[in-house]
Amino acid sequence: MPAPEFQHTVAKTASLSGTALHTGDKVTLKLHPAPVDHGIKFKRKDLQDEPTIDAKIENLKTVERATTIGEGSVRVHTVEHILSALSAMGVDNAIVEIDANEPPIGDGSAQGYVDLIKRAGVTAQDEPRRFFDVREPIHVESKTGALLVLLPADKFRISCTQAGPNNQFTQFLSMEVSPAVFEREIAPARTFVYYEDVKPLMDKNLIKGGSLENAIVVRGDAVLSKEPLRFGDEFVRHKILDIIGDLALVGRRIRGHIVAVKPGHATNADLARLITREQTRRSALAAPRTLPSGDGGLDADQVMQILPHRFPFLMVDRIISFETETKCIGVKTVTINEPFFQGHFPGHPVMPGVMQVEAMAQVASILLFKLAKTTSRIGYFMSADGVKFRKPVLPGDTIFIHAELTKSRGERLAKAKCYCVVNDSVVSEAELMFTFLDK
Numbered sequence: 001m002p003a004p005e006f007q008h009t010v011a012k013t014a015s016l017s018g019t020a021l022h023t024g025d026k027v028t029l030k031l032h033p034a035p036v037d038h039g040i041k042f043k044r045k046d047l048q049d050e051p052t053i054d055a056k057i058e059n060l061k062t063v064e065r066a067t068t069i070g071e072g073s074v075r076v077h078t079v080e081h082i083l084s085a086l087s088a089m090g091v092d093n094a095i096v097e098i099d100a101n102e103p104p105i106g107d108g109s110a111q112g113y114v115d116l117i118k119r120a121g122v123t124a125q126d127e128p129r130r131f132f133d134v135r136e137p138i139h140v141e142s143k144t145g146a147l148l149v150l151l152p153a154d155k156f157r158i159s160c161t162q163a164g165p166n167n168q169f170t171q172f173l174s175m176e177v178s179p180a181v182f183e184r185e186i187a188p189a190r191t192f193v194y195y196e197d198v199k200p201l202m203d204k205n206l207i208k209g210g211s212l213e214n215a216i217v218v219r220g221d222a223v224l225s226k227e228p229l230r231f232g233d234e235f236v237r238h239k240i241l242d243i244i245g246d247l248a249l250v251g252r253r254i255r256g257h258i259v260a261v262k263p264g265h266a267t268n269a270d271l272a273r274l275i276t277r278e279q280t281r282r283s284a285l286a287a288p289r290t291l292p293s294g295d296g297g298l299d300a301d302q303v304m305q306i307l308p309h310r311f312p313f314l315m316v317d318r319i320i321s322f323e324t325e326t327k328c329i330g331v332k333t334v335t336i337n338e339p340f341f342q343g344h345f346p347g348h349p350v351m352p353g354v355m356q357v358e359a360m361a362q363v364a365s366i367l368l369f370k371l372a373k374t375t376s377r378i379g380y381f382m383s384a385d386g387v388k389f390r391k392p393v394l395p396g397d398t399i400f401i402h403a404e405l406t407k408s409r410g411e412r413l414a415k416a417k418c419y420c421v422v423n424d425s426v427v428s429e430a431e432l433m434f435t436f437l438d439k
């Protein structure tokens, strides 16, 4: 198993000012740190109550030219470039505060955002990152010839083919996306637009902030921009930038290889939606809890060397971990074949509460036997206090039985605080007292 990757946020607040593409207004963006599992949220500082919008695919509103997210009547436009920079530079959690309806467009690339993130610094947090692992190919395509295929791979990789009208400016690039590669190869690539597409918008005054300073304009065979092309294949690089930004709306890091042909915001968003749907399906199917495979547990044979109990009365399948000498977790998988289900109750199988108390007692006894370093004695129940049965245990449930010795008086008396957990909720608990007698 590779070491877990941890979530990251920015180390401190940093800000950036510039022009909003659509309104031409001045906008200031502040990037703030955020706690684990927060994700990326945009905050509209200019509106009453300063509403925030999750950068999630569920909030996607439009994909015309740029990616717009919103909730209720609140919108944030052109989120893809800053999301691309945050995702590629490894920022999982942050608040993007803006005092307008979109972030500053900068020079049409993600360069300004990379600089901003570097000024803020990136710092590790103490929860593991969430990933979407691609298990089988998935793909989306559009009537206009865009195609995105997501293939299994152990790293995040993008291979992209871009082609303009009449297959002009056909470019291909393939790369593994890492912070260093993004900063050097992708972030400086600027937005490009076709003159025929933007002319009507300029005429209607819909892109007041648009100029040759923040976009490359393609008119026929001519490439118009204030600054010469930064890369011979700047267009495909910007397409990759947009894919990373749009797929950041998944809210998880993707471990897989994206093969994209003539991608656009609409198909990027379709893929993000498909990934999110697949993730939701997997979460619903996922085992409630996987067995940790740490050292120091006991398998069924070892449990039976310690406990004298046997079928149908052995209520521990194994011990999965000893936290300390006085604390451990046992596990019991409850199947429909348990003998008690025959009578408790016919047609309505529920594990008897007393059997859960028995399971707690057996796990606590293992602690005691280990402490006493002998199995020549046998533990007898003296009392059970504070017994509570909170939820029914049903066939198919896996019970995690937690036991902690709280008191042992001499060699013969001991107390243990125990609880049974199914699907991360406590189903029963009790405080047990034992005495030990020679067999």
Ligand SMILES: [Zn+2]
Pocket: 080, 081, 191, 238, 241, 242
């Ligand atoms: Zn873009």
